[in-house]
Amino acid sequence: MNASISRVGEVLRASEDVLILTHKNPDGDCLGTGAALCRYLLSLGKRATVVNDGPIPEKFGYLFEGLPQEDFEPKTIVAVDVADPKLLGRYETLADRVDLCIDHHVSNKLYARETHLCPDDGAAALSLFRIFRELGIPIDKPMADCLYTGLSTDTGCFRYSNANAEAYRAAADLIELGADNGPINTKMFETKPLSQFQVLSDAFAGLRLYCDGKVSVLKISQEMLRERGADTDAFEFVTAMSRQVEGVLCGITMKQQEDGSYKISLRTHEPLDASALCGLLGGGGHQRAAGCNAGEDEEASLRVLLKQIAEELGVEL
Amino acid sequence: MNASISRVGEVLRASEDVLILTHKNPDGDCLGTGAALCRYLLSLGKRATVVNDGPIPEKFGYLFEGLPQEDFEPKTIVAVDVADPKLLGRYETLADRVDLCIDHHVSNKLYARETHLCPDDGAAALSLFRIFRELGIPIDKPMADCLYTGLSTDTGCFRYSNANAEAYRAAADLIELGADNGPINTKMFETKPLSQFQVLSDAFAGLRLYCDGKVSVLKISQEMLRERGADTDAFEFVTAMSRQVEGVLCGITMKQQEDGSYKISLRTHEPLDASALCGLLGGGGHQRAAGCNAGEDEEASLRVLLKQIAEELGVEL
Numbered sequence: 001m002n003a004s005i006s007r008v009g010e011v012l013r014a015s016e017d018v019l020i021l022t023h024k025n026p027d028g029d030c031l032g033t034g035a036a037l038c039r040y041l042l043s044l045g046k047r048a049t050v051v052n053d054g055p056i057p058e059k060f061g062y063l064f065e066g067l068p069q070e071d072f073e074p075k076t077i078v079a080v081d082v083a084d085p086k087l088l089g090r091y092e093t094l095a096d097r098v099d100l101c102i103d104h105h106v107s108n109k110l111y112a113r114e115t116h117l118c119p120d121d122g123a124a125a126l127s128l129f130r131i132f133r134e135l136g137i138p139i140d141k142p143m144a145d146c147l148y149t150g151l152s153t154d155t156g157c158f159r160y161s162n163a164n165a166e167a168y169r170a171a172a173d174l175i176e177l178g179a180d181n182g183p184i185n186t187k188m189f190e191t192k193p194l195s196q197f198q199v200l201s202d203a204f205a206g207l208r209l210y211c212d213g214k215v216s217v218l219k220i221s222q223e224m225l226r227e228r229g230a231d232t233d234a235f236e237f238v239t240a241m242s243r244q245v246e247g248v249l250c251g252i253t254m255k256q257q258e259d260g261s262y263k264i265s266l267r268t269h270e271p272l273d274a275s276a277l278c279g280l281l282g283g284g285g286h287q288r289a290a291g292c293n294a295g296e297d298e299e300a301s302l303r304v305l306l307k308q309i310a311e312e313l314g315v316e317l
Numbered sequence: 318m319n320a321s322i323s324r325v326g327e328v329l330r331a332s333e334d335v336l337i338l339t340h341k342n343p344d345g346d347c348l349g350t351g352a353a354l355c356r357y358l359l360s361l362g363k364r365a366t367v368v369n370d371g372p373i374p375e376k377f378g379y380l381f382e383g384l385p386q387e388d389f390e391p392k393t394i395v396a397v398d399v400a401d402p403k404l405l406g407r408y409e410t411l412a413d414r415v416d417l418c419i420d421h422h423v424s425n426k427l428y429a430r431e432t433h434l435c436p437d438d439g440a441a442a443l444s445l446f447r448i449f450r451e452l453g454i455p456i457d458k459p460m461a462d463c464l465y466t467g468l469s470t471d472t473g474c475f476r477y478s479n480a481n482a483e484a485y486r487a488a489a490d491l492i493e494l495g496a497d498n499g500p501i502n503t504k505m506f507e508t509k510p511l512s513q514f515q516v517l518s519d520a521f522a523g524l525r526l527y528c529d530g531k532v533s534v535l536k537i538s539q540e541m542l543r544e545r546g547a548d549t550d551a552f553e554f555v556t557a558m559s560r561q562v563e564g565v566l567c568g569i570t571m572k573q574q575e576d577g578s579y580k581i582s583l584r585t586h587e588p589l590d591a592s593a594l595c596g597l598l599g600g601g602g603h604q605r606a607a608g609c610n611a612g613e614d615e616e617a618s619l620r621v622l623l624k625q626i627a628e629e630l631g632v633e634l
Contacts, residue, residue, distance in 0.1 A: 165492040
């Protein structure tokens, strides 16, 4: 059931002991949106906490500054930016109990009792900002920092086509509400350990081009990470770069996980639909950015994608 | 003399046969601002043209679409985004004749008869946008594309701290006026020849760290460019990356020119003032991004900068 903004307001006001779920491999949008929502609920005197399957990368620590880390039996469960229960990781068992999901992924599985879905929003943070605005909820500086972080990170710092006029205007408002846009972007986009540059360099040394140079494939093994002393944050850096090679319409990054399996990230330009392509392998996401798990033979999974892309582009593989 | 917005309006309305000067090694801001101004003057039925010392990189071609390339004896000369007559290259001889300069560089030499200087603006395009807005000048889609380009490129696509709320709001307005933000940013930021990634990779292989890892130095020779088939656009890519290494407060890129000499680009984080540092070698720019020419011994010039940085940071060189 689709929840209007006023209905979202009702649910949040009626909520008690709220568990806010975010997705695996957390990013600035799910964490920023979750933390902003948590801050609002705390301001109402409710108990609320944001959880995630796995550790929260250190660079996101500022989002949670001053938030209590409480352990309680939740009475209300809200998921933010979580399109699919599978992305809840160890919290997947709670999927049936999610009262409200606030999301912007067109691929949302509508698993929650009620879903406020805004697929045109570049970030779940924009959806929550609109909710706060329309409900007249005051946004303080920490909330503004959280929402700005979500908005900025999910739009590639306003670089991608999902950053529309509303997103820019929301950013302006959030900056006026105190969001530290410069330092936040420096932390999110302009600071990477040297090891990440080295992994990028190594990955490009092994770059493969397919489909007349319209598809780039970069593969990162656990060994490459170990050799450079890099962690999996390097994946994201390489993924962003995979689509930036001139002429490339689809950048494919194959990222080996600790268990040896591979995840595949797609970044596309028009006309390729990353979400539909990843759907072939059971994944999903956005039109221009999506992901999926590779099968046991990751090169076979890659070929499934390449074959479909070649067909769609009408070129030889 | 500082020109108010209404005075700028008077000068522009009274102008005739207008030559618009932009700076050497042109970027999206001087070209976008220049082209937007040119489009306005043409809309008034005047003759106007944008010139630059040297060829305009192909990727900026869309800014000039539909603009006549006329050759005429100028009666009015306007410089945009040009802080110093030296940056005019072969047009430096016209410096004494510049009627109006619209700029946002705090280091502006005030060489023009009148200068409209807005050092708080992240881009000259923002200054011109404000001029258009306050004077009630209609902004059509091509003008919006030009202004958005200037605004986006000079703020690192709204990533740097020079992107304030007004800049974001201007971007929102420009998008609503038709600016193709997604494709523009793709072209400006998200598309680089493979050769640039290769030069980046080579440059990082030779990375030097100074001042307890707070300064990174990347050096690019003409031979490195030749080997990878890259042009000088690679400089900018590497320059942007030089500051992104964790812990680095000043990224220094040494860029060999075709004549064998070196230019030095600085990108800093607080508390280092890039413009003041480059001033030591006769250069200038912004607080966080500036440049200068190296002397004949480029390593000696580098040492001048390193010594000053070490002193300011209170660390060993």
